[in-house]
Amino acid sequence: MRWSQAFIPTLRDDPADAEAASHRLLVRAGYIRQLMSGVYSLLPLGHRVRSKIIEIIREELNDIGGQELLLPALHPREIWEKTGRTEAMADILFTLSDLRGGDAILGPTHEEIFATVATELTSYKQLPQLWYQIQTKFRDEARPKSGLLRVREFTMKDSYSFDVDTAGLDVQFDRHFAAYSRIFERLGVTAVAVEASSGAMGGSDSIEFIVPSPAGEDDIAHCPACGYAANVERASSTIPSIHDEPGPNQPERFPTPGVRTILDLVEFDGGATAERQIKTLGYVLDGEPTLVLLRGDHDVHEQKLQDGTGAIDIRPGQADEIRELLGADPGSLGAVGVEGPKILADLQLADRANMVTGANLDDHHIRGVDVARDIAVTEWLDLRAVVAGEGCPECGEALEVFRGIEAGHIFKLGTKFSEALGATVLNTNGVSVPLVMGSYGIGVERNMAAVVEMNHDDDGIVWPVSIAPYEVVITAVKIDDEATMTVANRLYYDLTHAGVEVLFDDRDERPGVKFNDAELIGIPYRVTVGPRGLVNDVVELSERRSGEKSEVTIETAVDHVTALVNGGK
């Protein structure tokens, strides 16, 4: 491509409000433009990168036996009703109606639709099957942000496996794990596999591939000693146990004027340290008032609350709801003697005694609380958010917590979708059994952004050769110099015919502008052609990532570049 003819609108100024480095660079370098909140146009450079990412994914999926198909983005609502996910995913569904008044949904994911297609499978002899598509998803995120990292319309490679039993599922799951690892390696990102919450997908197991980056939105607990890694939505940890002094035979109420918080009670004369307090939170789970109990210095993790209870709609109770339920305002709540609402207690409260909690009477607390004796706990759950420094559940060493981008996610679904949609086959015994499914997703544009997050410097993007929009840029330093243009044109022709993707900077710009633009858009290699080198029959070859420059003769330039490009793939 001749740059003078290309649509590459680079910008001098940073776009407003671009907090993520990848967003700022992709906009400045002319890859993307925002159309509306969470919706982006991909300009030619962006489209080229996207296409290359897709091709890598496609190759790896085909390699593990995947067959590509393409399902609609527009779905009838009634299929989604069958699995209950019009409820479970209600807050992100784009919905619309057609001219006949029918309800439709823009697909946020495709388990239902693939399962519907899979009803055509009839025998175990047809299994295993692995189907995938590369297609546009729509999710009405409440708050899109960080450019391509969190959007409302995006391309996803989603694959679905169908097996007659869980052993088959395990095989397909492991194959995806391997394929995803290769994909991220080829894309030029480090992705850490971590245990994750399955959320609204349900199912038994899921693994996320996380690209470490402060621009991400997931927190990962990681053990540097043994390699344990899990999303904090699911991570557990060990903490030192607390020895409680024996308390009174009965809990006793005492006045605590003005005490509203855990910290207030720590500082209150006659109060208690946070470890000796019970924190009582009022939640509403699927419309049902519920008390959530944790140690005073621990925080609830709502995803754990959701996963532990199976509730779909979770929200903190309003002040008036809590007062109606317990008779006191937040700040004086407790579960001692409470009957009626479900009481969920964090595992760390088990066996604790002589603790302090709210009395459900403003300005009063209760001390000497023995959890087992005094509180009618409905269910014990792991509800506590893991904090850095706590012990690894596998080996006990101190955990680290880091931020990352969810670049891929693989799920063992089981039979939830196949049962709901009637996707069954006959097994070897002639018995009709639901297909055992897995689903596996990679967000294409999000990975584009993740690559940029991990591969940039002060001058701009540094693409790996594998997905660079062009592999080489030829910079003609002086376009009105006949010798320069003769050599540059020749190189452009020869390299292109050698199979190298070349961007030929033949623009009427000053050299500094051309160098800076080439670095901003991140082309891995640059061949600089100008009078200064041509007097010695050489051109300059430079590598974007290292900045290293070398001179090669005109005759050997094509071979050098071709070797570099092929070596970089």
Added chain:
RNA sequence: CGGGCUGUAGCGCAGCUUGGUUAGCGCGCAGCGUUUGGGACGCUGAGGUCGUCGGUUCGAAUCCGACCAGCCCGACCA
């Protein structure tokens, strides 16, 4: 969904408090000239329903109201 903020030329912004000629600046863009191996300079010029609708007023980018859009923090999120 709660809180905060912003909409003025392709991009980044000033002007609004205190209403009053042809609404400005930087970058970018077009023409001409000088320049030319790391973001050049001069001259000339094109480009704006001041987010939308309504109100107040002799007069609204400016004051008032509603709406729309976007951004940030939080909540939420396969």
